[in-house]
Amino acid sequence: MTASPEPAASAGVYAGLIRPSVERMQPYSSARDEFEGMAPVMLDANENSLGSVGPDDFSRYPDPHQRAIKEELAQLKGVAPDNIFLGNGSDEAIDLLVRLTCTPGQDRIVVCPPTYGMYEVAANLNDVRVERLPLNANFQLPADAADQLARSTAKLVFLCSPNNPTGNLLAREAIESILRHFKGLVVVDEAYGDFAAAPSWTTRLAEFPRLVVLQTFSKAWGLAGLRLGVAYASATLIGYLNKIKPPYNISAATQQHALAALAAAPQLLEMQADLLRGRSYLVEQLPTLPIVEHVFPSDANFLLVRFNIDATAVYDQLRARGIVVRNRTSQPGCAGCLRLTVGTATENDTLLQALTEIGAGGLQVPAAAAIK
Numbered sequence: 001m002t003a004s005p006e007p008a009a010s011a012g013v014y015a016g017l018i019r020p021s022v023e024r025m026q027p028y029s030s031a032r033d034e035f036e037g038m039a040p041v042m043l044d045a046n047e048n049s050l051g052s053v054g055p056d057d058f059s060r061y062p063d064p065h066q067r068a069i070k071e072e073l074a075q076l077k078g079v080a081p082d083n084i085f086l087g088n089g090s091d092e093a094i095d096l097l098v099r100l101t102c103t104p105g106q107d108r109i110v111v112c113p114p115t116y117g118m119y120e121v122a123a124n125l126n127d128v129r130v131e132r133l134p135l136n137a138n139f140q141l142p143a144d145a146a147d148q149l150a151r152s153t154a155k156l157v158f159l160c161s162p163n164n165p166t167g168n169l170l171a172r173e174a175i176e177s178i179l180r181h182f183k184g185l186v187v188v189d190e191a192y193g194d195f196a197a198a199p200s201w202t203t204r205l206a207e208f209p210r211l212v213v214l215q216t217f218s219k220a221w222g223l224a225g226l227r228l229g230v231a232y233a234s235a236t237l238i239g240y241l242n243k244i245k246p247p248y249n250i251s252a253a254t255q256q257h258a259l260a261a262l263a264a265a266p267q268l269l270e271m272q273a274d275l276l277r278g279r280s281y282l283v284e285q286l287p288t289l290p291i292v293e294h295v296f297p298s299d300a301n302f303l304l305v306r307f308n309i310d311a312t313a314v315y316d317q318l319r320a321r322g323i324v325v326r327n328r329t330s331q332p333g334c335a336g337c338l339r340l341t342v343g344t345a346t347e348n349d350t351l352l353q354a355l356t357e358i359g360a361g362g363l364q365v366p367a368a369a370a371i372k
């Protein structure tokens with residue numbers, strides 16, 4: 001046996017950032033990599049040429065590079081197709097970014113709590129340590145965030161903007177300063193970007209080669225069940241993600257449906273406007289309830305709300321009325337807080353009515369609506 005050659009591309013802006021084993025490895029070469037397109041007789045991938053069990057034909061492996069979706073998405077977002085990676089939800093992109101940069105048991109990532117829990121789960125799963133750079137009382141990056149990160153040898157920082165569960169955008173200047181001073185990858189998670197009145201960080205990719213932007217079809221597009229997430233980055237970084245992804249990570253069903261959704265993109269704007277109207281309505285109504293202490297400003301499709309009575313009791317009473325929200329009371333800086341997703345106009349009113357009743361001393365729970 002011969003040893004693998006030394007890591008090759010670890011020079012320049014990505015020096016020391018790509019895990020050496022990833023540099024060395026050969027990616028899987030799928031049948032659909034070696035022969036693209038269709039011939040009259042396709043006997044290369046051990047598929048079932050007779051067809052599929054069930055109503056639809058899914059007998060053929062999907063395009064491992066999802067070219068059709070990337071073409072459409074590139075047009076819509078004003079980036080090049082080779083700046084796009086598609087994942088089985090952005091959760092797959094999060095996991096792959098950790099694995100791309102961090103050697104288990106050795107390397108670290110940075111998260112800024114309170115924030116999305118999957119960053120830490122991905123790190124834990126991969127035996128990667130987590131450094132915490134907590135947001136300040138306004139849920140913004142602390143003034144010395146870039147200085148702290150400049151001293152950190154972590155491989156990657158996750159910045160969620162608009163942030164989950166707080167709802168606010170992180171200040172542009174703070175992110176920019178981190179991009180200039182931190183030597184690792186800067187991952188800006190824009191899962192809720194479609195609800196914010198700020199330009200996407202995808203517009204800055206050419207300026208910052210260590211910037212990765214995450215977006216998803218799960219929120220504004222209303223396609224959480226499809227599992228389709230997007231990472232935008234330099235062609236080099238996207239190349240690495242493609243190297244380590246499972247070859248057929250986006251199913252044929254997902255690819256077909258995503259293309260149909262992209263063709264109907266104007267619908268997105270209508271839904272977006274509707275949800276923003278719902279958010280404004282809740283922002284207006286919630287503070288009029290005596291049990292509501294504070295509604296945090298939101299650039300997302302949810303509101304973080306602080307109660308002046310036991311928030312977990314409010315959570316339980318909502319649940320007993322058939323309304324499930326997210327209890328965030330144990331998150332740093334979120335004591336007394338529930339996270340409420342903006343729903344339909346009817347759901348929003350149902351929620352407000354229930355909160356009114358809970359405030360009035362908790363009426364009898366209607367048995368029919370109770371969740372076991």
Ligand SMILES: *Cc1c(COP(=O)(O)O)cnc(C)c1O
Pocket residue numbers: 088089090091092116160164189191215216217218219224227228229
């Ligand atoms: C909902 C959410 C996602 C989306 O994850 P998917 O796997 O694409 O469904 C990503 N990041 C944040 C912060 C989220 O809240």
